[in-house]
Amino acid sequence: MVRPRWQSAKPTASRQFWLRWDRAIATIAAVNLAWVVFDVTYVPLRNFWLQRTLYPLPTLGLAVPLPWLPDVTKVYDRVKGIEPHQDTASYIRHFQRLEATAASSGINSPAARQLRLEMVVKNSQLIDENPFVASNKTGSLEKLKSRLRARADMDSAKQAAAHLLGESYLTPDNWQDEKRFWQESILPLAATNYWRGTDETGQPIDLSWRIDFPFQILFLLDIGLRAVRLKRRFPAIAWRDALLRRWIDLPLLIPFWRLLRVVPVTERLSSTRMIQLEPLRAAVSRGVVAVLALELFEVITLRTLDAAQDAVRSPRWPEQIRRLCSHQSVDDDGERELAELLRLWLPLVLTQVGPAMRPQLVALVSHALRRNLEETAIPSSLRALPGMEHAEDRLSLQLSNGLVDSLLNLSRRAGDRLGQKDQVLQELGIQTVDRFWEELARTLERGPVLERSQELVAAFLEELKRNSMTQLRSQKDVDALIKELDGLNFNPAVQPPRPQA
Incomplete structure (x- = not known):
């Protein structure tokens, strides 16, 4: 017995194990x-790290x-x-040597002055050589x-550095402020x-594959296990089809375009119910599917109308009409579908x-007979007599009952007759339909109506094509379609009843 969808299967030990494994x-x-994103962006964002x-x-600074x-740069720079x-x-x-010398012997000591000049x-070499x-x-x-x-208020960076490190500007009193300027504003830029x-x-050089390789081995093992479970x-x-079912995991194994791993990772997190993406998927797909559906319907409609126009404009149009004859559409078993369908439906x-x-037919015929009696059968002088209107109603009702009953009895007998296999009746019906298409094709071939009919039908199809394309390309239709989908999905009045357990 098939388990209803609203009844979840009882978790078994094996299923729980594989669920924990997948998670x-x-x-x-x-x-x-997360590591791939960090690795890909590490070099561009190295200043930040x-x-x-x-x-x-x-x-604004x-x-x-x-x-x-x-500080991951000390480790990851080697990678x-x-x-x-x-x-x-x-x-x-x-x-840093200048800082150490100034701390031990003072900023104006001979050793510190030499280091300042150097x-x-x-600084000049750094600017020139870049x-x-x-x-x-x-x-x-x-x-x-x-x-x-900006610090020295000068136009030349070389002269500004010479001024900031010169004896006329740098003194023991302002050395701490200047040292802080170089440590916080200049040296960090040089360190980048x-x-x-x-x-x-x-x-x-990029050694990140050494970090990624164990992950790839694990992912390859999991893909193999999934194939075994599917088998x-x-x-x-x-086996080939079982492995191809996991084509979405291919970005997990390739060493390039690694950011595409967001697709299999999202699929795995969603399939193990660790994240819920269905509301987001539904919100995104509603608009996309609606637009794609309209585009697809537009292409199909346009292709169908173009094919109809080509068929109508073709000089072989009468021949195509003649092909509608039943003897041109018999299948391999020799059964004529149209004749068999009529034999089933007419009875x-x-x-x-x-x-x-x-009841509806009696009321319809009675009303028609009464109107006819009022207008033609009974003179106006007799209609004013008492009880005449009631007599008209009874007469029309009796006539309609008799007429409808006679027609229904005739239809029952005709239906019972048609429901039986009657080869002669079937052949006569087929010959009548074939004769109609044959005479229509012959008339179009002989008379002057063919060319004019082709022009009118082609013009009608062209107008239909333009009107339909104009309507389909309207954004209002897309919005209306999305609103209609929302109404069907979220309106409690149209929700199907929940089955009872």
Whole structure:
């Protein structure tokens, strides 16, 4: 016995195990997808992970520090083959030496003065050589130069650095503020520059496949297990077809276009009921399906009308009409469908449908007879006599009863006769229909009506095509269709009754 859809199957131990397995794989796939998004966006967003600062409005200079985020660059730079650039790393280390020397012997000590001069030279070399080009971070150098010019209120970044590190400006009193400026505004920009190695093929080094490979092995194992489960459920299915059923999992196995994994991950999370996507799918598909359905119906309608126009305009139109003869449409078994359909339907109409309509037929005929008696049969002088109107009603009712009963009896007898196999009657009916199509085709061939009929029918189809296409392309029809679907889906009055358990 088939289980009703509203009764869920009792979970078995095997089913519960596979459900837990599918949910575990779906969770791992979601984690893998999150890592893929991080890996794909790591290089473009490396400045964010390095500085851990969010700039929601860069034009206003608004910065939101996120110190609670871990510094993943120290670990993940090795995965991407990223190393600190020698020039910018030397630039940062030199300033750190200046800080250490100033802390031990003072900012105006001979050793600190020498380091300040060397820092000015390194700053000029950094601006001239622009090592940010290799990492496509030229914008960081421009920010560094603009901050130096703004700090010193000068037009040249080189002169601004020489002024900020010069003896006339830098003193023990303002050294802490200047050191904070260099640590927070200049050195972080220099730290964003990096050097990235290349492999044997000339591509940038990327070792993320080592992280992804165990996931791919696990996904491949799960796809094989799903194929085995499907084979057990449907033994007749081929192994190839069982594996192809999981074509949606292909992005989980390929090392490129990895962001497409959002499709199989979403499917797995939805199939294991870890997330509910049906309301979202229904909301999106309503509009899409409505538009696609109208587009498809438009194409089918246009193709049908074009085919009808081609058939009408064809000089072989009479020949096509002649092909409607029954002897041109006999199937392999020799049965004529039209004749058999009439043999089944005519007795049904004459013996059952007609007698069931007797009260309506009597009322209709009685009314018609009464109107006829009022207008023609009885003079107006006699109609004024008492009881004459009642007599007209009784007379028309009796006549209609007799007439309808006679017709129904005749139809019953004719229906019973037609319901029997009568080869002669069948042949006569077929010959009559064939003769009609034959005479119509012959008349069109001989007379001058063919060309004019073709023009009129083709013009009618063209007008029908234009009107239908204009209506189908209206956005109001799409909106009305979506509202109608909403009414059918969400109106309690039209919901089918729930079956009782």
